[in-house]
Amino acid sequence: MARLTPDRRRIVRDAVGVGLAVGAYGLSFGAIATSAGLTVLQACALSLLLFSGGSQFAYVGAVASGGGPVAAVLTAVLLGTRNSLYGLRLAPLLRVRGVRKFAAAQLTIDESAAMAVAQDTPPRSRLAFWSTGIAVFVCWNLATLIGAVGAESLSDPKDLGLDAAVGAAFLALVAPRLREAGAGTVFTVAALVALGLTPFLGYGLPVLLAAVAAVAAGWRVTGKTRELEHVG
Amino acid sequence: MMLWIGILVASVGCYLLKLAGLSLPQRVLDAPFARRAGVLLPIALLAALVAIQTFTDGQRLVVDARAAGLAAAVVALALRAPFLVVVVTAAAVTAGLRALT
Numbered sequence: 001m002a003r004l005t006p007d008r009r010r011i012v013r014d015a016v017g018v019g020l021a022v023g024a025y026g027l028s029f030g031a032i033a034t035s036a037g038l039t040v041l042q043a044c045a046l047s048l049l050l051f052s053g054g055s056q057f058a059y060v061g062a063v064a065s066g067g068g069p070v071a072a073v074l075t076a077v078l079l080g081t082r083n084s085l086y087g088l089r090l091a092p093l094l095r096v097r098g099v100r101k102f103a104a105a106q107l108t109i110d111e112s113a114a115m116a117v118a119q120d121t122p123p124r125s126r127l128a129f130w131s132t133g134i135a136v137f138v139c140w141n142l143a144t145l146i147g148a149v150g151a152e153s154l155s156d157p158k159d160l161g162l163d164a165a166v167g168a169a170f171l172a173l174v175a176p177r178l179r180e181a182g183a184g185t186v187f188t189v190a191a192l193v194a195l196g197l198t199p200f201l202g203y204g205l206p207v208l209l210a211a212v213a214a215v216a217a218g219w220r221v222t223g224k225t226r227e228l229e230h231v232g
Numbered sequence: 233m234m235l236w237i238g239i240l241v242a243s244v245g246c247y248l249l250k251l252a253g254l255s256l257p258q259r260v261l262d263a264p265f266a267r268r269a270g271v272l273l274p275i276a277l278l279a280a281l282v283a284i285q286t287f288t289d290g291q292r293l294v295v296d297a298r299a300a301g302l303a304a305a306v307v308a309l310a311l312r313a314p315f316l317v318v319v320v321t322a323a324a325v326t327a328g329l330r331a332l333t
Contacts, residue, residue, distance in 0.1 A: 014314070014315050017314065017315045017316035017319075018315060020316070021315070021316065021319040024323075037235075038235065042235060042236065042239060045236075045239055045243075046239055046242075046243070049239070049240070049243035049247075050239070050242055050243040050246050050247075051246075052246055052250075054281065055242065055246055059238070059239070059242055063235070063238075069234045069235065069237065069238035070238075072238050072242065073238050073241050073242045073245065076242040076245075076246065077242060077245040077246060077249070080242075080245065080246035080249045080250070081249055082273070082274075082277050083246065083249055083250045083253060084249045084250065084252050084253035085253060085269065085270065085273045085274075086250075086253060086274065087250055087251070087252065087253015087254040087255075087256075088253045088256060088269075088270055089253075089270035089271075089273075089274070090253070090254065091253070091254050091255075091256070094254070096254065101251075101254055101255070102251070104254060105247060105250040105251040105253075105254050106247065106250065108250040108253065108254065110274075110277070110278065110281070113274060114274060114278065117274065158330065159327060159330065159331075160323060160327050161297070161298075161301055161322065161323035161324060161325070161326030161327035161328075161330070162323060163285070163298060163326070164286070164297065164298040164301030164302065164322045164323055164325075164326035165301075165319045165320070165322055165323040165326075166285045167281075167282050167285035167286035167298060167301070167302050167305075167322070168301060168302060168304075168305035168318055168319050168321070168322030168323070169315075169318075169319050170278050170281045170282045170285060171278075171282045171302065171305055171306070171309070171318075172305065172309060172315050172318040172319065173278055174274070174275055174278035174279060174282065175309050177271075177274065177275045177278075178275070180271055180272070180275065182272065183272075183275050186272050186275045186276050186279065187275055187276075187279040188279075189276075190275070190276040190277070190279035190280040190283070191279045191280060191282065191283035192283075193280070194279075194280035194281075194283045194284050195283050195284070195287055195288065195293055198284060198288050198291055198293065199291050199292065199293060200291075202290075202291050206280065206284065207277060207280045207281060207284065210276065210279075210280040210283075211273060211276040211277045211280055212276075214272070214275075214276035214279065214280075215269060215272045215273055215276050218272045218275075218276070219268065219272070
């Protein structure tokens with residue numbers, strides 16, 4: 001830590017903060033997973049091997065609602081497609097090869113991607129990606145185990161407001177990105193479409209469809225801005 | 233047993249999706265399409281996740297204590313609070329409101 005400049009120390013501190021916040025969320029994942037009928041081992045396997053909160057909740061949610069394994073896998077994988085797009089964005093920043101790429105792939109999630117792209121230079125992006133990815137991986141897996149084992153004894157995570165912390169974490173992650181051209185439109189359209197579709201489609205698909213609709217809407221807005229810049 | 237198979241298939245599928253993103257050739261990234269999608273897509277996905285985490289309960293739309301927590305998070309962000317403060321503020325406001333009601 002002594003060799004880190006204040007800027008880089010701040011990145012690591014934020015990464016640990018993200019890890020702890022997500023860890024708190026992992027407690028509820030572990031608890032929800034076992035109460036949905038998964039064993040402690042299965043809950044931990046999901047966190048270790050799948051390691052993507054949205055997809056894991058989608059999987060467990062589908063199992064809990066009697067959706068069957070095929071529906072569970074489908075929702076989880078569909079929700080995981082966004083990690084491909086994070087990877088696309090991260091590849092030129094990380095420039096990883098060989099074994100490190102296989103490790104980086106597993107750590108490519110909402111939080112590590114958001115933290116990495118929020119930095120202004122590639123070295124800071126790399127530090128943000130690895131520190132956030134590792135912090136979240138450690139906290140998420142430990143918390144899953146604790147939550148799963150303690151499912152019966154743990155008081156409702158809602159008593160601590162942990163469910164609200166998740167939305168706030170996503171909001172804090174997206175906030176620095178809202179300065180981009182068209183970001184306001186994209187944010188609003190995505191939120192409204194996701195909420196509008198949830199009563200009909202449940203968890204999973206609305207997030208993806210909302211993202212597609214919002215990117216299309218944002219495309220039109222930023223396209224128009226560019227045309228205006230061209231004319232001016 | 234089906235649960236285990238499902239967990240493994242979903243994990244392999246999600247891992248390959250992650251790896252594919254990091255492995256696609258650079259020229260795919262240089263396309264203006266990929267670059268703009270790369271900027272706009274995380275915003276869209278995170279916005280959808282914020283909305284769903286805060287205003288849904290299963291398949292129902294709800295406005296409950298989490299909305300107050302999110303509002304507190306917006307205030308904290310406007311005051312340039314660090315990430316952890318934003319998240320803890322949201323949780324504390326939500327928990328406090330639940331304790332009162």
